[in-house]
Amino acid sequence: MSTVKIPPVLRASVGGAREVEASGASVGDVLREVAQQHPATESQLFSEEGDLNRYVNVYLNDEDVRVLDGLETGVAESDTIVILPAMAGGGR
Amino acid sequence: MASGTDVIRRIKEQIEEVDPKDVHDLSQNGNGDAPVIVDVREQHEFEESHLPGAIHVPRGHLESRIEGAVSDRSQPVVLYCASGNRSALAAHTMQELLGYEDVASMRGGITLWKDRGYEVEVPRALTGEQRERYSRHLLVPEIGLEGQMKLLDARVLLLGAGGLGSPAALYLAAAGVGTIGIVDNDVVDLSNLQRQVAHSNERIGVPKVDSAEIAIHEINPDVNVEKHPVRLGAENIMEISEGYDVIVDGLDNFPTRYLLNDASVRLQIPVVSASILGFEGQLSVFHPYEGPCYRCLYPTPPPAELAPSCGAAGVLGVLPGVMGLLQSVEVIKLITGAGETMAGRLLLYDALGTTFTELKVRRDPDCPICSRDPDSISDDEMGVFPDYEMFCAGAG
Numbered sequence: 001m002s003t004v005k006i007p008p009v010l011r012a013s014v015g016g017a018r019e020v021e022a023s024g025a026s027v028g029d030v031l032r033e034v035a036q037q038h039p040a041t042e043s044q045l046f047s048e049e050g051d052l053n054r055y056v057n058v059y060l061n062d063e064d065v066r067v068l069d070g071l072e073t074g075v076a077e078s079d080t081i082v083i084l085p086a087m088a089g090g091g092r
Numbered sequence: 093m094a095s096g097t098d099v100i101r102r103i104k105e106q107i108e109e110v111d112p113k114d115v116h117d118l119s120q121n122g123n124g125d126a127p128v129i130v131d132v133r134e135q136h137e138f139e140e141s142h143l144p145g146a147i148h149v150p151r152g153h154l155e156s157r158i159e160g161a162v163s164d165r166s167q168p169v170v171l172y173c174a175s176g177n178r179s180a181l182a183a184h185t186m187q188e189l190l191g192y193e194d195v196a197s198m199r200g201g202i203t204l205w206k207d208r209g210y211e212v213e214v215p216r217a218l219t220g221e222q223r224e225r226y227s228r229h230l231l232v233p234e235i236g237l238e239g240q241m242k243l244l245d246a247r248v249l250l251l252g253a254g255g256l257g258s259p260a261a262l263y264l265a266a267a268g269v270g271t272i273g274i275v276d277n278d279v280v281d282l283s284n285l286q287r288q289v290a291h292s293n294e295r296i297g298v299p300k301v302d303s304a305e306i307a308i309h310e311i312n313p314d315v316n317v318e319k320h321p322v323r324l325g326a327e328n329i330m331e332i333s334e335g336y337d338v339i340v341d342g343l344d345n346f347p348t349r350y351l352l353n354d355a356s357v358r359l360q361i362p363v364v365s366a367s368i369l370g371f372e373g374q375l376s377v378f379h380p381y382e383g384p385c386y387r388c389l390y391p392t393p394p395p396a397e398l399a400p401s402c403g404a405a406g407v408l409g410v411l412p413g414v415m416g417l418l419q420s421v422e423v424i425k426l427i428t429g430a431g432e433t434m435a436g437r438l439l440l441y442d443a444l445g446t447t448f449t450e451l452k453v454r455r456d457p458d459c460p461i462c463s464r465d466p467d468s469i470s471d472d473e474m475g476v477f478p479d480y481e482m483f484c485a486g487a488g
Contacts, residue, residue, distance in 0.1 A: 018444070064453070086399070088345050
């Protein structure tokens with residue numbers, strides 16, 4: 001099982017958890033399992049075509065999967081996946 | 093009992109002495125093997141004049157401070173003083189007690205150096221009051237007099253005098269940043285005071301730029317405050333930003349963050365960026381052409397339902413304090429050149445779990461903005477991103 005860190009804006013969709021566990025051989029498999037377990041996240045993570053939404057950054061450990069193999073990037077048990085949408089709050 | 097003169101003579105026999113000519117030649121040839129030159133005289137002597145590039149560690153503080161200045165014990169070091177006696181004693185201490193492998197004392201000190209006609213640096217001086225005010229900076233080798241002078245000469249622009257801008261304004265003023273510009277068109281509201289510490293109960297209803305100016309001058313009257321009580325937009329961002337050395341981004345919406353990115357790339361001004369929501373903060377430095385820009389990290393903003401503002405979703409009041417001060421540290425590092433900035437890295441701070449996660453941010457070779465020559469970016473392209481019209485309609 002890999003650990004997936006959930007950003008604040010998606011936590012309501014996973015029952016408030018800050019991280020969830022999911023298994024899969026690739027980043028895409030793991031995220032699809034997250035979406036299966038927590039269907040409210042699906043449209044936030046994936047486009048209708050099944051691609052990762054452009055506004056969602058995904059990191060395998062500390063590396064952006066865009067510079068690895070994207071959703072095809074292989075995942076090991078001990079890896080952490082970070083989901084990161086942009087935030088713009090300045091405390092106004 | 094040996095006389096002091098005898099002791100110095102004997103110590104000089106146990107250490108290496110070098111002639112000012114050798115020191116001059118080694119420091120000029122620039123092939124990477126130049127020694128670190130350390131001035132071991134007192135503060136007032138160093139400030140009068142010193143060898144170019146010399147670092148200052150007074151002999152009385154040698155044992156406690158030399159490791160901070162020269163951490164590698166195999167690094168060649170040349171010490172000097174006024175005439176070569178104090179530096180000989182200091183060289184002996186470094187060699188025998190501290191284990192430095194390649195230490196020499198410059199014969200004849202700075203007096204002989206000057207007699208030979210070699211150049212010295214005459215530093216600009218702080219006033220007595222500044223010396224007292226910034227004394228704790230002057231003691232830190234990474235800042236010191238040179239760094240403090242850079243801070244006093246620096247011009248920093250704060251975008252927003254809100255949650256992030258408030259702590260940044262106060263601490264950058266305290267640190268002696270010479271000019272602080274503030275862009276904010278809002279007035280102080282009671283609900284701001286849970287986190288916006290530059291403002292006060294008495295100043296509710298006062299424009300934030302005026303309130304922040306009062307707070308800045310209360311802590312440091314020498315700071316020149318430039319007030320821009322306007323909403324930042326495509327029509328004014330270039331004019332307002334130009335001439336600042338660093339921009340501190342505490343903006344509260346995506347369109348302006350993209351606009352800022354594009355203007356800062358065109359003007360080649362580094363941006364220290366932070367954002368906050370709930371218990372979480374993000375921090376990075378976008379240093380145009382030296383590291384990635386905001387668009388390399390976030391090519392597209394999220395849709396409005398995934399981009400709540402603090403006004404809508406709330407924020408722990410202390411969180412912008414933490415993030416605004418992390419920004420301030422990055423500003424000071426950019427100005428003084430000390431340490432390594434967050435350029436190319438993104439820090440995530442989760443206050444609930446007290447975790448800090450660091451992610452790598454790469455330059456996007458196809459970035460629509462920073463992959464291009466700054467002069468080729470037109471006014472019309474600034475702040476525009478895919479689905480811009482839809483985003484703004486959605487955000488209402």
